[in-house]
Amino acid sequence: MTDVRTVTDAAFEDWQRALNTGFLRPPVMTPEQLAARRLLPGRRLGAFDGDRCVATFRSFDQELTAVGGAPVPADAISNVTVSPTHRRRGLLSRMMRADLAAARDRGDVVATLIAAEYPIYGRYGFGPATSTTEWTVDVPRAGLDPRWSGPADGGRIDLVDAEDVRKLGPELHERFRRAQPGAVSRHELWWQTNTGALRLGGAWTEPFFAVYRSAAGEVEGLVSYESDDKWHGKQPQNTADVNWLLTTTPAAGRALWRYLCSIDWITKVRSGWRGPDDLLPLHLPDPRAARVTEHADWLWVRILDVVRALEARTYDREGTLVLEVVDEGGFGGGRFRLTASPEGASCTPAAAEGADLTLEIGELARLWLGDESALRLAALGLVQEEREGAARKADALFRSPGRPWCPDLF
Numbered sequence: 103m104t105d106v107r108t109v110t111d112a113a114f115e116d117w118q119r120a121l122n123t124g125f126l127r128p129p130v131m132t133p134e135q136l137a138a139r140r141l142l143p144g145r146r147l148g149a150f151d152g153d154r155c156v157a158t159f160r161s162f163d164q165e166l167t168a169v170g171g172a173p174v175p176a177d178a179i180s181n182v183t184v185s186p187t188h189r190r191r192g193l194l195s196r197m198m199r200a201d202l203a204a205a206r207d208r209g210d211v212v213a214t215l216i217a218a219e220y221p222i223y224g225r226y227g228f229g230p231a232t233s234t235t236e237w238t239v240d241v242p243r244a245g246l247d248p249r250w251s252g253p254a255d256g257g258r259i260d261l262v263d264a265e266d267v268r269k270l271g272p273e274l275h276e277r278f279r280r281a282q283p284g285a286v287s288r289h290e291l292w293w294q295t296n297t298g299a300l301r302l303g304g305a306w307t308e309p310f311f312a313v314y315r316s317a318a319g320e321v322e323g324l325v326s327y328e329s330d331d332k333w334h335g336k337q338p339q340n341t342a343d344v345n346w347l348l349t350t351t352p353a354a355g356r357a358l359w360r361y362l363c364s365i366d367w368i369t370k371v372r373s374g375w376r377g378p379d380d381l382l383p384l385h386l387p388d389p390r391a392a393r394v395t396e397h398a399d400w401l402w403v404r405i406l407d408v409v410r411a412l413e414a415r416t417y418d419r420e421g422t423l424v425l426e427v428v429d430e431g432g433f434g435g436g437r438f439r440l441t442a443s444p445e446g447a448s449c450t451p452a453a454a455e456g457a458d459l460t461l462e463i464g465e466l467a468r469l470w471l472g473d474e475s476a477l478r479l480a481a482l483g484l485v486q487e488e489r490e491g492a493a494r495k496a497d498a499l500f501r502s503p504g505r506p507w508c509p510d511l512f
C-alpha cells in the first residue's frame with residue numbers, strides 16, 4: 103500500500119528526487135541546490151512506496167487579487183508529480199483531496215495552480231480563469247522612429263543591477279498585483295531566485311535589468327531581458343527575450359516596450375508571458391509587426407467558498423442572479439442568490455428559489471475572475487440557462503473591462 107503523508111525533514115531529499123524525476127529533470131541535486139530548495143515555502147505531501155518517495159505535492163499560502171482589487175486567501179498548488187512507475191493509480195487524486203480539504207478548513211477562499219497539461223485539473227473543480235499571450239515583434243517592420251532616445255514624458259530609463267532589483271522590485275510588485283485581477287502575491291524568495299541570488303538548479307545567466315522612473319522619480323516599471331548573439335553575415339539579428347516586465351502605469355508600459363524595440367542590433371523582441379490584452383502591439387505604428395507566437399490558459403482557480411468568493415469581488419452594475427453550483431468535490435456546491443451593485447455584493451444560500459443558471463464550480467471560477475462569458479459557456483453546453491436571458495445577465499454582472507492576468511509561474 104502506498105502511503106500519502108506529510109514530508110519530514112529526513113525525507114526531503116528523497117521527495118526532491120521524486121519531484122525531479124516527475125518533471126524529467128536530473129534526479130540528483132548538489133547539496134547547495136537542495137539547501138536552496140528547502141527554503142521554498144509551504145506544505146509538502148509525498149506518497150511513499152516502502153521507503154521510496156513516488157509522488158510529490160506542495161502547497162503554500164498566497165493571495166489572489168479578485169476583480170476590484172481585494173486580495174483573497176488562496177492555497178497555491180505546485181510541484182505535483184507522480185513517478186512513471188506509479189501513474190494512474192489515484193495518487194494525485196489522494197493528495198489533491200487531502201490538500202483541498204485542509205485548505206477549506208483553514209479558510210482559504212480559492213486554490214490556484216498553473217497546469218502543466220490542460221486535461222488534468224478540471225476533474226478537481228479547477229477552471230482556467232486567466233490566459234496568457236506571447237508576441238514576437240519584428241522590429242524593422244514596426245515602423246518606429248529610429249531616432250528615439252528615451253521617453254519624452256519627463257520619465258527616464260536606467261539600467262540597474264540585480265541588487266537594485268531586489269530592493270526596488272518587491273514594492274513595485276505589491277502595487278502592481280493589488281491593482282491587477284488575477285495576479286498573485288510573491289514570496290520574497292521570488293526576487294532572490296529571479297535575480298541569481300538563490301540558485302534552485304540549472305544554469306543562471308545574468309540578464310539585463312532596466313527601471314522606468316516617472317518625472318516625479320517614482321519607480322513605475324522594471325524589466326528583465328536577455329539577448330542572444332546572432333548575426334547573419336554582417337547583419338545583426340539579435341532577439342531580446344523578455345523574462346518579465348512589470349509596470350504600474352501606462353507611461354511605464356509605453357516607455358519600456360519602446361526601449362526594448364529600440365535597442366541597437368535587436369531585430370526581434372519576444373514579449374514573454376503577457377496578459378492577453380497587453381497593449382504591446384498597439385504601441386507600434388504597425389501593430390501587425392507583433393505576431394502572437396503563443397496563447398494558452400494560465401492560472402487555474404478552484405473556488406472553495408462560493409459565498410466569500412462572490413462577495414470579495416466588485417460589480418459595475420446592479421443585478422441579482424440565482425446560481426445552482428455543482429461541485430462533485432463537495433466543497434462549494436449549492437444554490438446561491440447573488441445580489442450585486444457597485445456599492446457591494448451579498449451572496450446567500452437560496453435552496454428554495456428557482457435557479458437562473460446551473461454550472462459546475464470550475465466554470466464559475468472562469469466567470470468569477472471576469473474573463474470568460476456565460477453566453478460562450480452556454481453555447482459550449484458548460485452553463486445551463488434555466489431562465490431565458492440569464493447568461494446575458496450574468497455577463498453584464500461578471501465580465502470586467504480589463505482582463506485578468508497572472509504573470510507568475512509557480
Ligand SMILES: CC(=O)SCCNC(=O)CCNC(=O)[C@H](O)C(C)(C)COP(=O)(O)OP(=O)(O)OC[C@H]1O[C@@H](n2cnc3c(N)ncnc32)[C@H](O)[C@@H]1OP(=O)(O)O
Pocket residue numbers: 124125179180181182183184185188189190191192193194195196215216217218219221222225
Ligand atoms: C500544478 C502542477 O504542479 S502541474 C504539474 C503536473 N505534473 C506533471 O505534469 C508531471 C508528469 N505527470 C505526472 O506526474 C502525473 O501523470 C500526474 C501528476 C499528472 C497524474 O498523476 P496520477 O497519479 O497518474 O493521477 P491519478 O491516477 O490520480 O489520476 C486521476 C485522474 O486523472 C486522469 N489523469 C491524470 N493525469 C492525466 C493527464 N496528464 N491527462 C489526462 N488525464 C489525466 C487519470 O486518468 C484519472 O482519471 P479517472 O479519475 O477518470 O480515472
